[in-house]
Amino acid sequence: LLGGEPVIDFELNLYNGIGPEEKKSVEDVMDSGLLSGFYGNWGNEFYGGPKVRELESNWSKKFKVKHSVSVNSAASGLTAAVGAAKISPGDEVLVPATSMSATVMAVLTYGGIPVFVDLDVSNCCIDLIETKNKITNKTKAIIVTNLFGHIAYLSELRSICDEKKLILIEDNAQAPLGEEDGKYAGTIGHIGIFSLNYHKHIHSGEGGVCCTNDDDLALRMQMI
Numbered sequence: 001l002l003g004g005e006p007v008i009d010f011e012l013n014l015y016n017g018i019g020p021e022e023k024k025s026v027e028d029v030m031d032s033g034l035l036s037g038f039y040g041n042w043g044n045e046f047y048g049g050p051k052v053r054e055l056e057s058n059w060s061k062k063f064k065v066k067h068s069v070s071v072n073s074a075a076s077g078l079t080a081a082v083g084a085a086k087i088s089p090g091d092e093v094l095v096p097a098t099s100m101s102a103t104v105m106a107v108l109t110y111g112g113i114p115v116f117v118d119l120d121v122s123n124c125c126i127d128l129i130e131t132k133n134k135i136t137n138k139t140k141a142i143i144v145t146n147l148f149g150h151i152a153y154l155s156e157l158r159s160i161c162d163e164k165k166l167i168l169i170e171d172n173a174q175a176p177l178g179e180e181d182g183k184y185a186g187t188i189g190h191i192g193i194f195s196l197n198y199h200k201h202i203h204s205g206e207g208g209v210c211c212t213n214d215d216d217l218a219l220r221m222q223m224i
């Protein structure tokens with residue numbers, strides 16, 4: 001930072017996570033002749049094709065959560081989550097002062113008012129006291145970002161939300177497999193959003209997954 005000797009003085013190679021298994025999976029889909037199983041009508045195909053459903057069911061098993069809804073990006077996932085939380089014009093949503101822009105854009109999409117909450121220096125996630133201070137009678141939800149692999153004080157935030165009847169959305173794009181008391185980050189809030197963008201921990205080029213244990217929230221996210 002202060003201009004000393006660089007610790008790494010060579011170029012880091014880009015890790016290539018695409019191997020024979022990934023190539024085979026893509027080939028299987030190509031061979032089936034069906035690139036998407038989604039059908040925008042009520043019925044079995046509303047839930048997508050076999051590969052989409054395989055991903056969702058494996059994701060639910062891995063993260064020990066009831067529903068996993070796949071989306072084309074975590075930004076879309078956040079939009080689905082804020083819509084599922086029924087945010088309407090004028091509703092306030094607490095958001096962290098530092099995150100990726102999509103965390104806040106999702107609120108603006110529905111005419112909600114993002115209210116910024118400062119970070120706790122110990123974990124780079126929203127500060128609990130600041131959070132409590134910013135709740136008003138217009139607050140409908142809290143979005144917390146588990147930033148840089150750190151997780152927020154998730155069970156405390158969940159208790160605050162349960163007490164005040166708010167929806168807790170975890171933007172978990174940066175902390176998959178982070179955990180608190182044996183529960184995975186992204187499954188402690190009412191909804192958790194994961195990113196599968198190519199520069200995240202697990203990637204499919206672009207993509208994302210929304211997790212929830214609530215049947216109604218899952219259905220609303222699927223419809224969005």
Ligand SMILES: *Cc1c(COP(=O)(O)O)cnc(C)c1O
Binds near residue numbers: 100171194195207
């Ligand atoms: C990357 C990221 C997103 C958006 O993910 P995409 O899949 O690229 O849309 C949202 N929030 C955070 C904290 C991120 O790091």
